Amino acid sequence: GAVVSQHPSRVICKSGTSVKIECRSLDFQATTMFWYRQFPKQSLMLMATSNEGSKATYEQGVEKDKFLINHASLTLSTLTVTSAHPEDSSFYICSASTLSNEQFFGPGTRLTVL
Amino acid sequence: DAKTTQPTSMDCAEGRAANLPCNHSTISGNEYVYWYRQIHSQGPQYIIHGLKNNETNEMASLIITEDRKSSTLILPHATLRDTAVYYCIVRVGYNNNDMRFGAGTRLTVKP
Numbered sequence: 196g197a198v199v200s201q202h203p204s205r206v207i208c209k210s211g212t213s214v215k216i217e218c219r220s221l222d223f224q225a226t227t228m229f230w231y232r233q234f235p236k237q238s239l240m241l242m243a244t245s246n247e248g249s250k251a252t253y254e255q256g257v258e259k260d261k262f263l264i265n266h267a268s269l270t271l272s273t274l275t276v277t278s279a280h281p282e283d284s285s286f287y288i289c290s291a292s293t294l295s296n297e298q299f300f301g302p303g304t305r306l307t308v309l
Numbered sequence: 310d311a312k313t314t315q316p317t318s319m320d321c322a323e324g325r326a327a328n329l330p331c332n333h334s335t336i337s338g339n340e341y342v343y344w345y346r347q348i349h350s351q352g353p354q355y356i357i358h359g360l361k362n363n364e365t366n367e368m369a370s371l372i373i374t375e376d377r378k379s380s381t382l383i384l385p386h387a388t389l390r391d392t393a394v395y396y397c398i399v400r401v402g403y404n405n406n407d408m409r410f411g412a413g414t415r416l417t418v419k420p
Binding site (some may be wrong): 199201229231238239240241244282286288290296297299300301302303305 | 337345347350351352353354355396407408409410411412413
């Protein structure tokens with residue numbers, strides 16, 4: 196299957212700082228990428244849908260000014276958590292859709308805000 | 310609203326078949342049934358998907374009832390490495406629609 200990478204795999208930051216997470220489709224072009232968040236012992240929750248060259252669509256309850264998404268190319272989407280606080284600590288996972296509508300997930304990024 | 314219903318947890322003996330059920334009674338005609346699994350602290354891994362016919366690949370088999378209101382994922386010879394949370398998802402198979410995850414089934418394969 197297609198490969199999706201995320202960087203970094205783990206990040207620890209101080210409260211109030213911003214953190215950028217990258218999601219790359221390594222061997223295919225992805226016009227659509229998705230960002231999910233997963234708290235301990237819970238399921239994945241969709242945060243936003245990102246289309247290349249256009250503004251992301253955010254799910255209800257997700258602050259677009261806090262979670263900035265940029266999808267500038269067909270192989271890269273970034274999620275920036277601005278002014279991070281301890282409650283933003285979570286496992287962030289991206290996925291990318293192929294032209295045949297298959298969806299592949301990245302390995303996830305563990306964010307810890309102190 | 311949850312579109313699928315799965316048991317919270319299941320156990321299976323190593324080497325035996327694991328049969329994971331999923332109810333999707335409100336499935337639409339253009340929605341596929343997808344199965345993913347998530348091993349602890351990793352991203353979800355695609356297993357299999359189908360529309361109405363039974364499907365088989367190197368990982369598993371997917372049995373969909375004739376009325377499409379339920380399905381069963383079969384891992385024919387479960388190993389300890391198959392211990393994971395298994396998610397059944399219904400999704401329109403075009404337009405790059407998102408995947409909506411329910412609670413899934415926590416499968417524990419025991420020696």
